[in-house]
């Protein structure tokens with residue numbers, strides 16, 4: 370079975386995230402997409418993050434209507450997954466160490482619970498992929514699963530090629546002509562497959578949503594109504610988290 374792994378801070382989860390997951394699921398026949406809120410994402414250690422439990426709750430609300438979308442506790446800080454696990458759910462019973470989460474560790478733990486016949490796809494937006502070479506064991510992570518990189522207008526094939534870890538990077542002289550080519554199709558390198566997913570054009574970001582919430586603006590445009598309601602009820606992003 371094809372399974373998607375979609376990690377993020379999801380602070381909060383918004384329509385852009387859902388659009389990416391829906392497009393990937395339909396294009397690559399993903400029977401499940403695990404939405405994995407990060408405890409402390411390595412690149413966001415300095416910025417305050419809403420409590421894991423709120424971010425997880427919002428992911429659970431936003432994914433309710435999609436049969437294959439699964440809110441995941443893989444990176445839950447204090448391992449409570451055992452208490453809520455349901456039998457047979459990929460990754461449901463895997464403990465975490467807390468603290469900063471590196472995708473390579475989470476993916477390896479998840480893979481221990483999958484069947485040999487399962488194929489894992491790592492979902493990521495191209496903006497996040499631009500920093501990919503700096504990730505811990507980036508090369509190893511590419512070897513662990515297929516990647517689905519959601520491209521956006523304005524990004525070229527050269528942007529993707531230049532974001533790869535150094536040993537996979539083609540010399541700039543070779544990739545220069547790629548700058549006019551849209552990021553689409555598959556990039557197949559030794560032991561690595563990157564699928565470039567087009568058609569996800571939601572310009573929303575969680576940063577903009579938090580700013581709008583802080584100003585008391587309506588959020589319905591960007592959020593699932595249940596998530597918008599949750600944000601309002603808990604006063605999230607308004608300096609009075611409950």
Ligand code: ATP
Pocket residue numbers: 376377378379380384385386389492493494495496497498519569571572573574575576577
């Ligand atoms: P922030 O604004 O707080 O940095 P974000 O909106 O980028 O947050 P994250 O939780 O950091 O959301 O992102 C998780 C993943 O979702 C990343 O791979 C990111 O590239 C992707 N993503 C975020 N926003 C969009 C969007 N509008 N369209 C497609 N992918 C997105």
